[in-house]
Structure formats: C-alpha cells, structure tokens
Amino acid sequence: MSSSLLSRRLFPLSALAIAIGAASAPAGADMLNIGVQGELASFDTSQVSGGVWESQVLMDVYEGLVTQSPAGELLPGMATEWEISDDGTTYTFHLRDDAKWSDGEPVTAEDFVFGWQHLLKPENASKYAYMLYPVKNAEAVNTGEKPLDTLGVEATDDGKTFTVTLDHPTPYFLQLLTHYTAYPVPKHLVDEYGRDWVKLDHIATNGAFHPVDWVSQSRISVEKSSTYYDADEVSLDGVNYYTVEDRNAGISRFRAGELDVLSDYPSSRYQWLTENLPDATHMSPMLGSYYYVFNHRDGHPTTDARVREALNLVIRRNVLSQQIMAGSFKASTAMVPPGTSHYDAQQMDIGDDMDARLEKARTLLEDAGYGPDNPLNLRLRYNTSDEHKKIAIAVAAMWKPLGVNVQMINSEATVHYQTIAEGDFDVARAGWIADYNDAENFLTLLHTGVGNNYGAYSNEEYDALMDQAAQTLDLDDRQALLEQAENLALDDNAFAPMLTYVTRNLVNPNITGWEDNVEDDHPSRWVEFQD
Amino acid sequence: MLIYTLKRLLQAIPTLLIVITISFFLMRVAPGGPFDGERQLPPEIEANLMAAYHLDEPLPMQYLRYMGNLLQGDFGPSFKYKDFTVTELIAQGFPVSLEIGGLAILLALIVGLPLGIAAALKRNSTVDYVVMGTALTGIAVPNFVLAPIFALVFGVLLGWLPAGGWNGGALPNLVLPVVALSIQQIAYIARMMRASMIEVLGSHFIRTARAKGLSESEVIWRHAIRPALLPVMSYLGPAIAGIVTGSVVIEQIFGIPGIGRYFVQGALNRDYTLVMGTVVFYGILIVVMNLIVDLLYSALDPQIRYDD
Numbered sequence: 001m002s003s004s005l006l007s008r009r010l011f012p013l014s015a016l017a018i019a020i021g022a023a024s025a026p027a028g029a030d031m032l033n034i035g036v037q038g039e040l041a042s043f044d045t046s047q048v049s050g051g052v053w054e055s056q057v058l059m060d061v062y063e064g065l066v067t068q069s070p071a072g073e074l075l076p077g078m079a080t081e082w083e084i085s086d087d088g089t090t091y092t093f094h095l096r097d098d099a100k101w102s103d104g105e106p107v108t109a110e111d112f113v114f115g116w117q118h119l120l121k122p123e124n125a126s127k128y129a130y131m132l133y134p135v136k137n138a139e140a141v142n143t144g145e146k147p148l149d150t151l152g153v154e155a156t157d158d159g160k161t162f163t164v165t166l167d168h169p170t171p172y173f174l175q176l177l178t179h180y181t182a183y184p185v186p187k188h189l190v191d192e193y194g195r196d197w198v199k200l201d202h203i204a205t206n207g208a209f210h211p212v213d214w215v216s217q218s219r220i221s222v223e224k225s226s227t228y229y230d231a232d233e234v235s236l237d238g239v240n241y242y243t244v245e246d247r248n249a250g251i252s253r254f255r256a257g258e259l260d261v262l263s264d265y266p267s268s269r270y271q272w273l274t275e276n277l278p279d280a281t282h283m284s285p286m287l288g289s290y291y292y293v294f295n296h297r298d299g300h301p302t303t304d305a306r307v308r309e310a311l312n313l314v315i316r317r318n319v320l321s322q323q324i325m326a327g328s329f330k331a332s333t334a335m336v337p338p339g340t341s342h343y344d345a346q347q348m349d350i351g352d353d354m355d356a357r358l359e360k361a362r363t364l365l366e367d368a369g370y371g372p373d374n375p376l377n378l379r380l381r382y383n384t385s386d387e388h389k390k391i392a393i394a395v396a397a398m399w400k401p402l403g404v405n406v407q408m409i410n411s412e413a414t415v416h417y418q419t420i421a422e423g424d425f426d427v428a429r430a431g432w433i434a435d436y437n438d439a440e441n442f443l444t445l446l447h448t449g450v451g452n453n454y455g456a457y458s459n460e461e462y463d464a465l466m467d468q469a470a471q472t473l474d475l476d477d478r479q480a481l482l483e484q485a486e487n488l489a490l491d492d493n494a495f496a497p498m499l500t501y502v503t504r505n506l507v508n509p510n511i512t513g514w515e516d517n518v519e520d521d522h523p524s525r526w527v528e529f530q531d
Numbered sequence: 532m533l534i535y536t537l538k539r540l541l542q543a544i545p546t547l548l549i550v551i552t553i554s555f556f557l558m559r560v561a562p563g564g565p566f567d568g569e570r571q572l573p574p575e576i577e578a579n580l581m582a583a584y585h586l587d588e589p590l591p592m593q594y595l596r597y598m599g600n601l602l603q604g605d606f607g608p609s610f611k612y613k614d615f616t617v618t619e620l621i622a623q624g625f626p627v628s629l630e631i632g633g634l635a636i637l638l639a640l641i642v643g644l645p646l647g648i649a650a651a652l653k654r655n656s657t658v659d660y661v662v663m664g665t666a667l668t669g670i671a672v673p674n675f676v677l678a679p680i681f682a683l684v685f686g687v688l689l690g691w692l693p694a695g696g697w698n699g700g701a702l703p704n705l706v707l708p709v710v711a712l713s714i715q716q717i718a719y720i721a722r723m724m725r726a727s728m729i730e731v732l733g734s735h736f737i738r739t740a741r742a743k744g745l746s747e748s749e750v751i752w753r754h755a756i757r758p759a760l761l762p763v764m765s766y767l768g769p770a771i772a773g774i775v776t777g778s779v780v781i782e783q784i785f786g787i788p789g790i791g792r793y794f795v796q797g798a799l800n801r802d803y804t805l806v807m808g809t810v811v812f813y814g815i816l817i818v819v820m821n822l823i824v825d826l827l828y829s830a831l832d833p834q835i836r837y838d839d
Contacts, residue, residue, distance in 0.1 A: 039612065126576070142575060142576065214614075216788060242696065256686045414562075
C-alpha cells in the first residue's frame with residue numbers, strides 16, 4: 001500500500017462531498033475519522049448500552065475525575081489530586097480550577113454528585129448502574145430502598161471538593177472512575193431542559209471535544225472544545241465517528257483513505273492485512289476471555305469433575321488460536337488474562353504431551369462411566385457468528401476421539417444468553433471483556449449467585465477467598481488471595497478456558513498518540529497527524 | 532374512481548390493524564427481551580428497566596397502551612437508540628432510503644424496459660441471448676457480493692468514488708449504492724418485459740393491427756407496449772415499497788443511514804417499538820403502493836374500470 005492511499009489527501013470529488021456533508025468542519029481541518037462497529041445509544045451516560053464503540057465517543061467528549069494516557073495509565077482528570085483514607089473507604093478529590101463545560105460553565109463537585117445520583121436513580125433505569133455499587137448506599141438507592149441523598153457522595157468547599165464514601169474498601173476504585181458511569185452530568189442543563197438536555201442544541205460536555213452533529217446510523221461529529229483545560233495541547237480540530245457495521249466494507253473504506261482508524265477488523269482478514277498493510281495493522285492482547293461454561297446444575301454430565309477435566313485436557317488451544325483463528329486470538333488456560341494490573345497470569349496444569357493428555361482423559365471418562373456402550377452426549381450452545389461456529393466445530397472434533405457426541409445448537413445472541421442463564425445446556429460459549437482493569441472483574445464470574453455465572457458454579461472455598469479478597473486493603477495480599485481463588489477454580493475445572501481476546505485495529509501510520517493497550521481505550525485527545 | 536379509492540383506503544384500516552396486532556404479539560412471543568445480552572443485569576436494574584418501558588404490565592395492557600399511542604401518531608421511544616424516538620429515526624432514515632431506492636428503481640426502468648423490449652423484438656437473436664444471459668447473471672449475483680466488489684474496484688483500486696459513507700447524499704456517494712441496488716431490478720424488469728412483450732405480440736389485436744396495414748413501429752409503440760407494461764406495473768408496486776424502505780445489505784456495506792437496517796437490528800435487539808414502527812410504516816407503504824398500481828392499471832388497460 002502506498003502511503004498516499006492512507007494520507008488525508010482524498011480525491012477531489014469526495015473531498016467536495018465531505019466539505020458539503022460535514023459543514024461544521026472547516027476546510028483543511030485536522031479531522032480524525034474513526035470507523036466504529038456500532039452506534040452510541042445516548043450522550044446521556046446513564047442510558048448507554050455497553051458497546052465498546054460507545055466508550056470511544058464518550059471518553060472523547062467527557063472526562064471523569066481521572067483519565068487515561070494513550071497507553072492506558074491513570075492520569076489526573078477533572079481532579080488534580082486526591083486523598084484516600086487509611087481504611088480505604090473515603091476518597092477526597094480536589095477538582096481543578098479551570099474545569100469547564102463546553103458552554104463555559106464551571107464543572108463543579110455538584111455535577112459529579114448529580115451525575116452519580118442520575119445514574120443510580122431507579123427511574124433512569126441505567127443498565128450499568130451496578131458499576132457504582134461500591135459507593136455507600138448505591139445499591140439501596142438504585143433499588144429505591146433509600147432516597148437519592150443517602151448516596152455516599154458529597155460536594156464541599158464551594159464545589160471544589162468531591163468526597164466519596166465507599167461501602168467497603170475497593171482497591172480498583174480509581175480504575176472504575178475512568179468508566180463512563182463515573183462521568184459528571186451538567187446539572188445546570190438538566191435543570192433547564194430536563195430530559196432534552198442531551199439533544200445537540202442543548203448539550204455541553206467537559207472533555208476535549210463536544211458533539212456538533214449526529215446522523216443516526218451514519219456519523220457522529222465532535223469538535224475541539226476551546227473551554228477544555230488542556231485545549232492548547234489537543235492537536236485535532238475534531239473527530240468523525242462513522243458507524244461501520246460491515247467490517248469488510250470498513251477495510252475498503254480504510255484503504256480508500258476515508259478512515260484513519262478502523263476498530264475490530266475481521267479476524268479472518270488478519271493474515272491478508274499483515275501482508276498488505278503491515279504498518280497499519282495492529283493486534284495486541286486485550287483484557288478479555290473467551291471460554292466455555294460447564295453446567296454445574298444437577299442432571300448434567302458436566303457436574304462430574306472427571307468429565308470436566310477430560311474435556312479440558314483434550315482442547316488444543318494453540319490449534320484454536322493459530323490454525324482456526326489464524327493468530328487473531330491468543331491461547332489461554334486461565335480466566336484472568338495476562339496484563340491485568342496487580343495480578344500474575346495463572347495457568348491450568350494440563351501438560352504439553354498431547355498423547356499423555358488424551359490417555360489421561362480417556363481414563364477419566366472411563367472412570368466416570370462413559371465408554372463405547374455409554375457415550376458421553378453433550379449439548380454445546382453458542383451464539384451465531386462465524387468465529388464461534390468455527391471454534392465450536394473444532395472443539396467438538398477435539399472431543400470426538402474421547403467418544404463424545406456433541407450436539408451443536410446455535411442461536412442469536414439474545415436467545416443464547418437467555419437460554420444459558422436458564423441452564424438449558426451442557427457446555428456453552430461465553431466471553432467476558434473487562435469493565436475495569438482488575439482480576440476481580442473476571443473472577444466474580446465464578447462466584448455463587450452472580451448473574452453472569454452461567455454455569456451456576458458454586459464452591460464455598462472459592463467464595464470465601466473472593467469475599468476475603470474484597471475486604472483486603474493490601475494490594476499484594478489481595479493479589480495472593482485472588483490468585484489462590486483462580487487456581488482453585490482451575491484445579492476444579494470449573495470452566496474451560498480457551499482463548500484471550502486481542503484488540504484488532506487498523507491505524508493510519510501517519511498519526512501519533514495512538515497506542516495499543518489492554519483495555520483498547522484510545523482517547524483522541526492525544527492523537528496528532530504527522531505531516 | 533374517487534369512491535373506489537376511498538373504499539380501498541377504508542379497507543386498508545382492518546388490514547393494518549391485523550398486521551399491527553400480529554406483529555405486536557409475535558414480537559413478544561420471540562424468546563429473549565430487549566435487555567437480555569452478554570451481561571446479565573442485576574435483577575433490580577432489570578426491574579427498573581422493565582418499569583421504565585412499561586414492560587412489567589400485563590401484555591393486553593401493553594397492547595392497549597401501544598395502540599393508544601399509535602392513534603396519536605406516537606411510535607414511542609426506541610429501546611436501543613435512546614436519544615431518538617422511533618418517529619425521529621424513521622423521519623431521518625426514510626428520505627435517505629427513498630432517495631437511494633427511488634433512483635435505483637428509476638435506473639432499473641430506464642435500463643430494464645428498453646432491454647426487455649429489444650430482446651422481445653429480436654427474439655432468439657444474439658441481442659436476445661446477450662440481454663437475457665446478462666439478466667440471469669444479474670439475478671443470480673446477490674448484491675451482498677456485488678456491493679463489496681464495487682467498493683473494492685471503484686473505491687479502493689481505481690479511487691474514482693467513495694468506498695462508503697453518505698455525506699449528506701452527495702452525488703459521488705450515491706453512485707455505487709444506487710447501481711448496486713438496481714442491478715437485480717434491471718434484470719427482473721428486463722426479463723419480465725421481454726416475456727410479456729412476446730405474449731402481447733402474439734395476441735389477436737396485434738395481428739389485427741398488422742392486418743390493418745399499420746407500420747411495425749406504430750404496432751409496437753401504440754398497441755403493444757402499453758398492455759405489455761401491465762405485469763411490470765403489478766411487480767413495481769410491492770417492489771418500490773420494498774426498495775424504498777431500504778436494503779439492509781446495501782446500507783451496511785456502504786454505511787448509508789437508511790431505515791432498512793432497522794427491520795433487522797430492531798428484531799435482533801428486540802427493540803419492540805422500533806420493529807413495530809417500521810412494520811406499521813412498511814404496511815402503510817405497501818397498501819398505498821398497491822393502490823397506486825391498481826389505479827394506474829386503468830390508465831394502461833381500457834378493459835379495467837373502477838367506475839362502479
């Protein structure tokens with residue numbers, strides 16, 4: 001690929017078209033064009049549906065108490081400094097003096113108090129309200145048991161100090177604050193316009209950019225905010241987020257120079273892209289696990305630990321990663337992915353010698369009472385997608401030599417998750433992308449009674465370790481407890497670890513300030529075109 | 532004619548009511564709900580959501596509420612695209628779909644009709660074989676194959692046209708989606724026109740016209756084409772309704788903000804209000820288009836009259 005294709009020099013017709021279409025962007029402006037997989041549900045952060053593409057837009061227009069560097073490290077944001085009490089339950093944030101909304105109004109601690117109450121207000125029915133449950137009384141407020149003003153947040157010192165009281169120490173609390181659920185909401189606009197504050201005529205945001213145009217299903221455009229405290233250091237004049245649902249079409253648009261960044265290109269194109277667009281093709285580890293759930297409810301063959309171990313032993317994860325997924329996933333034998341902060345990646349003890357593993361698996365199944373006369377029949381559910389299908393077929397083929405008959409059932413995502421939540425499966429595909437960079441976010445998936453614990457795994461010892469970790473302030477001690485818990489689940493073959501997600505991005509080689517990171521967060525504030 | 536039109540419009544009301552009722556209940560019977568997803572919601576949050584959208588009420592109550600709102604022209608809020616109502620989404624997307632679809636149908640008629648007529652007149656000649664062979668290919672190659680090839684060739688390799696995007700409907704952005712959408716229609720229309728033209732040319736009144744000593748061009752232009760258009764007309768009614776309500780494939784590949792995708796995405800997301808909104812809208816369009824076609828029939832065929 002010649003570099004001219006990737007430069008911002010578009011052919012005359014389309015340049016004209018862009019000038020007509022995005023009237024807000026002055027000619028010659030440094031606009032970053034990002035292709036995202038889906039559309040933002042709302043600029044009201046309490047109404048967001050949870051797609052990764054949504055956080056891309058929101059992190060550019062809003063800023064929380066803390067923010068992130070291109071590499072994903074925490075930096076002061078709306079708060080310049082903070083103190084944490086010795087018992088780890090009180091956080092005091094000091095807001096910067098020059099924090100402003102894009103309409104020029106100051107960002108105050110009241111905006112944070114209001115924003116967090118807004119998120120937890122039952123009538124707002126926010127899907128991600130539970131992210132703030134570590135805050136004192138948050139859950140009770142969200143369920144309507146307690147009034148809004150009992151929430152453990154307080155604005156003092158003329159709106160310059162924001163104090164949060166937590167229910168219990170939460171070591172990852174600062175990490176949580178980068179999530180959009182912890183952003184402030186412009187109270188003065190909600191007071192004035194009610195629900196309509198979010199309409200583009202009214203909205204003001206406190207990030208490096210503010211929204212100026214939204215054509216549903218096509219494009220959201222944001223413009224640099226002159227009121228932003230660090231505006232002098234922001235190089236871009238604005239960003240266009242194009243909804244690109246067909247990811248192959250996205251590659252064409254990237255090659256035609258219409259997009260500078262395309263997030264999540266199809267894994268099947270990885271080889272082709274590395275050969276043809278080597279400078280633009282990015283792939284790096286991500287905080288996401290792809291695993292199979294074993295059903296631990298009564299009446300399923302997977303309640304037998306020997307069966308689970310046998311199934312785990314014969315899955316060839318390197319084959320899945322390299323041959324089936326063409327290198328676009330990493331093999332994994334654990335739940336918590338490498339790169340998780342304050343955590344060492346653990347491993348399932350299964351050995352390297354495939355023959356020995358197969359032999360051991362056969363013996364285990366025989367012991368469990370399965371054999372040629374009584375074959376093990378499994379119902380494997382996955383949600384409809386080419387990738388999931390390929391993996392399911394491969395795994396079924398790997399289990400075949402054990403005499404396992406796999407009945408594969410696929411359904412669209414909505415039905416899939418509802419069905420497995422009801423327990424109607426033996427083995428089911430699932431995945432988890434971290435909400436925040438902490439091992440607890442993954443390990444809670446195996447805690448008794450947690451909604452996303454689809455297999456209904458229940459282990460008292462495991463729960464006790466997790467509960468103890470939740471009360472432990474010392475990060476090293478906490479890490480040891482979490483690692484111990486994960487090893488317990490791995491020894492118990494509680495689930496079948498398979499792959500770690502990777503981030504897949506095509507990035508214009510002429511931009512700087514865009515770095516691969518485990519959370520795949522890329523604030524446009526740092527991005528700069530190299531001329 | 533006026534009475535006929537009014538009668539047809541009145542008949543449309545029960546039809547639409549049935550369509551709305553069946554869609555409403557079918558949507559609710561489908562497994563899964565609008566808030567089911569990869570992440571299970573804590574029960575209290577799910578309860579908040581259900582209450583906010585009145586999904587905690589008994590089904591008949593929800594139905595009555597929906598019908599009541601509908602009578603006031605309110606399609607309700609989208610469950611998924613929170614900053615827009617369903618009415619806003621349709622109002623924003625329909626003009627786009629109408630533009631792309633309308634241009635595609637126009638192109639299909641301009642190209643397809645002459646091709647079909649030419650093939651019929653030169654039956655079993657090279658012209659006929661070439662036209663029909665191409666038409667068959669046009670029908671056989673689906674637009675989800677054609678569209679990416681267009682984007683690749685004209686957008687990436689040649690760089691003549693944008694590979695995608697809408698840009699407020701700028702001409703360069705229109706070309707590829709309109710052509711990709713029209714190819715299949717051109718093929719259908721050409722084949723249909725050829726078949727009906729051949730049939731008409733073999734009928735008695737054409738023989739009479741020829742016997743009267745009319746020139747061949749007069750026979751064709753004055754007597755043959757009008758009746759031969761009838762089958763194409765009846766195809767066009769539903770086809771236009773279908774095509775101007777958008778094509779999910781074309782919209783996704785070229786990144787066009789039409790309403791075609793709402794049918795599919797609304798259903799997959801269990802976005803009840805969005806699905807209902809598009810169904811009602813599509814239903815009305817079908818009824819209206821069929822009526823227009825029937826009225827045009829009488830203009831083309833003197834045997835059809837709606838006086839009584």
